[in-house]
Amino acid sequence: MLKIYFGDMEEAIYNTSDYFDVVYEDAWITSTFAKAVIKDIDKSEVLSSHCIESPVLGQIPPVSLAGGTKTLLLMYFEPENIFNASTCGDNCAKWILEIAQIKDVTINLRHIMDFGREKPFGVEVMVLNSCQTVRDMSELLPQASRFLRENADEGCL
Amino acid sequence: MKGAYRISVSTKRIKYDFTINRNITIIQGDSGTGKTTLVGLIRRFYEQGSKSGVKLECDRVCMPLGGRDWYKLLDGVHDTIVFIDEGNAFVKSNDFARAAKASDNYYVIVTREALGSLPISVNEIYGIRSNGKMAENVPVYNSMYRLYGEFAHSTEINPTLVITEDSNAGHDFFSEVCAPLGIACISAHGRDKITDYIYSRPGDAVLIIADGAAYGSKMRETCEYLKEFSNYVLYLPESFEWLLLASGILKERGLKDILKSPCKYIESSEFFSWERFFTHLLEKLTEETPVTTRYNKQGRLPPFFRRRGNIDKVLGQIPSIKFKDNSV
Numbered sequence: 001m002l003k004i005y006f007g008d009m010e011e012a013i014y015n016t017s018d019y020f021d022v023v024y025e026d027a028w029i030t031s032t033f034a035k036a037v038i039k040d041i042d043k044s045e046v047l048s049s050h051c052i053e054s055p056v057l058g059q060i061p062p063v064s065l066a067g068g069t070k071t072l073l074l075m076y077f078e079p080e081n082i083f084n085a086s087t088c089g090d091n092c093a094k095w096i097l098e099i100a101q102i103k104d105v106t107i108n109l110r111h112i113m114d115f116g117r118e119k120p121f122g123v124e125v126m127v128l129n130s131c132q133t134v135r136d137m138s139e140l141l142p143q144a145s146r147f148l149r150e151n152a153d154e155g156c157l
Numbered sequence: 158m159k160g161a162y163r164i165s166v167s168t169k170r171i172k173y174d175f176t177i178n179r180n181i182t183i184i185q186g187d188s189g190t191g192k193t194t195l196v197g198l199i200r201r202f203y204e205q206g207s208k209s210g211v212k213l214e215c216d217r218v219c220m221p222l223g224g225r226d227w228y229k230l231l232d233g234v235h236d237t238i239v240f241i242d243e244g245n246a247f248v249k250s251n252d253f254a255r256a257a258k259a260s261d262n263y264y265v266i267v268t269r270e271a272l273g274s275l276p277i278s279v280n281e282i283y284g285i286r287s288n289g290k291m292a293e294n295v296p297v298y299n300s301m302y303r304l305y306g307e308f309a310h311s312t313e314i315n316p317t318l319v320i321t322e323d324s325n326a327g328h329d330f331f332s333e334v335c336a337p338l339g340i341a342c343i344s345a346h347g348r349d350k351i352t353d354y355i356y357s358r359p360g361d362a363v364l365i366i367a368d369g370a371a372y373g374s375k376m377r378e379t380c381e382y383l384k385e386f387s388n389y390v391l392y393l394p395e396s397f398e399w400l401l402l403a404s405g406i407l408k409e410r411g412l413k414d415i416l417k418s419p420c421k422y423i424e425s426s427e428f429f430s431w432e433r434f435f436t437h438l439l440e441k442l443t444e445e446t447p448v449t450t451r452y453n454k455q456g457r458l459p460p461f462f463r464r465r466g467n468i469d470k471v472l473g474q475i476p477s478i479k480f481k482d483n484s485v
Contacts, residue, residue, distance in 0.1 A: 015244035017193070041189040056171055056287070056297045057194070067243055068188025086269045087243055089187035110249075111269040112381050138385055145352055145378055148271065 002100035002121075003156075004140075005082070005108050005128040006147035012082040012108035013074075019083075020070035021063045026050070028077050029062050037095055041069045068092040072099070079103045086110040097123055112144045131156040158217070158236050158261045161420045165214040166198045167296055173198070175283070175301040177238060180425035181257070181275050182265045183373065184301070186284030191299055192267045195285070196221055196242040217263075228256060235261050243267045249274070261426035269377070273349070276430030277373025279305045279393050305376050314362050314390040315479045316340060322348050322367035327397035329458035331366060334468060334480055348375050355382040355389060362388055364478060369393030370432035392475060395419075396432040398439040398454070401462060404471040407442055 005012070013019050026049035028034055035046045042065055044054040054060050068088040072095050075083055085096065085107040093115045099105055100123045115121060120136045127134060129147040131154075134140045146152070158180070166173045173195050184192050200221040201209040213219060218237045222230055223245045231239070239262050247253050248266050254274035257264055266272070283301040319335055321328045324344040335342040345351045348367055352375070355365075363386075365379075372379075372393055383389050394400045401407070403416050415422050415438070419431055428434040436454045443452045443459075450461035461467065472480065 014246050017244055043189065056191070058170060066189035067193055087188075089185075089189075089269075091187040091189070111271060112378055114381065114384075117384060137381075141381055141385065145382075148378070149349065 001104045001124045001126065002096065003104075003106040003126045003128050004085075004144075005106065005153075006144050007110065007129070007151035007153075009082065009108040012084050014084045016071040016074055016083050016087045017067045020065075020074055023078070024062055024070075024073065025077070028073055033076055034073055037069055037072050038065065040095070041072070041091060042066050072096070075099050075105050075107065076103070079105045082106045082108055084108050084110065085113065088113070090114045097121055100125070109144070110148070112141065112148065115140065126156075128156050129153050158263055158426070159420060159422065159424045161418075162215055162217055162238060162263070164219060164238070165212075166195065166202070166219075167212045168198065168210060169294075170296050171198075171299065172296040173285075173299045173301075177263055177265060178420050179278065179281055179423070179431065180263050180429070181277050181281060181373075182263070183272075183277055183282045184265065184267045184285065185269045185282065186304060190285040191287070192285060193242055195299075196240050196267060199240045228252065231256055231260070231262075238263045238265060241266045241268075243269075248272060258429045259426075261424075263425065271374040271377060273374045275374065276371040276432065278371070278395075278431065279369045279373050279376050282373050282376060305373075305380065312390050313477045313479070314364055316364035316390075317361045318358065318363045319343070320345055320351065320354050320363065320365045322351060322365075322372075323397055325455060326452070326458040326462075327366070330397070330462065330468070330471070333458070333463050334472065338480060340480070348372055351375065352378055352382050355379070355386060357386065358388065362390070364390050364392060366392045366394075366397075368396040368432050370395045370399075370435075371430050392478060394475075396435050398432070398435040398452075400471055400474055401452075402435060402439055402442075404467070404474050406462070406467045406470050407439075409442055412442075 029046055029049045038044050038046055044052045047053050050061060052060050071083050071085060071087045072092055076099050086109055093113055115137055117137050125134050127143045130143055161176050161178045163176045198211050199219050202211040202213040203220050220237050220239050222239045222241050227247050241248055248268055249270055249272055251274055280303060282304045284304050285299050286302050288298045288300060317340060319331050319342040321331050321344050324346045328344040332342045345354050351365060423431055423434045439452045443450050450459050452459060
């Protein structure tokens with residue numbers, strides 16, 4: 001299940017890149033999930049837990065991964081924490097939905113992310129500001145729009 | 158600071174080449190496109206100059222800014238292009254907006270958040286695109302592209318409903334155009350409320366007119382709505398005042414040059430947004446004229462601008478919008 005809180009959220013970890021640099025574990029980088037995400041987002045190959053082959057930057061350490069990649073790995077490996085998912089571009093949206101299919105995760109969004117319009121989300125998505133479940137972007141959009149503007153919370157928190 | 162500045166940053170592996178045109182520039186887009194890498198290179202060069210291994214060419218100092226003491230670091234900084242990476246929450250604060258407004262710097266901000274306190278132009282929101290590696294031992298070349306370029310100039314439409322951001326002169330003008338043709342023209346009373354008016358309106362062709370010079374913070378949200386409803390079209394001139402100035406109604410020496418390259422004339426410390434500059438310019442140009450021509454942003458549209466000939470000149474600036482076809 002994916003829970004989304006729109007707007008400023010005190011308990012969310014805002015600077016996910018800095019946080020990742022401190023807390024990531026070697027085993028995260030060599031996991032099947034991380035390899036797939038790094039291949040997709042960074043267009044890079046994991047060589048070892050300390051080394052990733054980037055077609056642009058050469059061999060880089062995990063701290064040089066894209067901000068969106070770092071946030072996805074944090075969501076996957078620390079689902080008990082809430083992360084600022086506005087560090088993720090739209091190309092991360094499918095991965096967020098995929099994580100939510102196997103883990104309960106809560107994310108904080110400070111912009112409107114496009115989760116895709118071709119089909120329903122395929123996973124239960126709840127807007128925490130209203131405590132309402134949404135099935136697709138057409139249902140998510142008015143809520144995102146409203147709560148980002150008002151920064152209101154009338155729901156589950 | 159005024160003017161446009163080309164910035165070229167490169168290493169042996171990667172090169173960025175782009176131009177900054179006004180005081181606030183936003184970089185966003187997909188993850189993994191090199192936004193943080195760009196700010197990282199700016200940081201390395203700022204700290205160690207050419208000894209960093211980074212090559213940077215720009216007519217102004219390029220400086221990174223971040224951290225909780227950002228306001229101290231900004232103190233005393235002038236005529237500088239300031240780069241702020243993602244993860245700096247202060248960019249959304251009123252304190253930062255005040256500091257930016259009071260300064261003569263340009264700011265390049267990496268963020269996906271809507272920064273409503275800053276006058277962000279729809280034309281100055283960019284993504285980074287890699288043009289690939291041209292040859293061995295040549296850096297990968299990255300350029301910036303306008304994320305909302307296609308929305309800044311409207312697509313063709315014969316509107317049956319017009320929604321204006323403006324509730325004063327701009328709304329008066331388009332009401333004057335629409336009324337004889339039986340087209341409804343409503344005001345959203347400000348940019349923040351425009352998306353409230355976007356919902357299913359089967360059978361309508363809806364034209365939304367807003368000031369592009371400051372609509373950037375609403376662009377993401379608006380575009381997401383427009384993905385839902387294909388019968389809406391956005392028209393985003395710099396501002397309504399820009400539209401009047403560009404129409405040729407007012408004959409003023411030097412006006413064409415200003416409109417051709419506004420960045421050469423707009424001092425950012427004096428005008429936080431180009432919208433304010435064009436309003437000031439129009440008010441200035443008409444202040445010595447009869448009251449029937451004198452323009453005031455907060456007032457009603459003067460009769461001079463409602464004359465049929467002048468309306469036609471303004472509409473001539475937006476040929477993609479066909480108001481006349483509706484009268485048939």
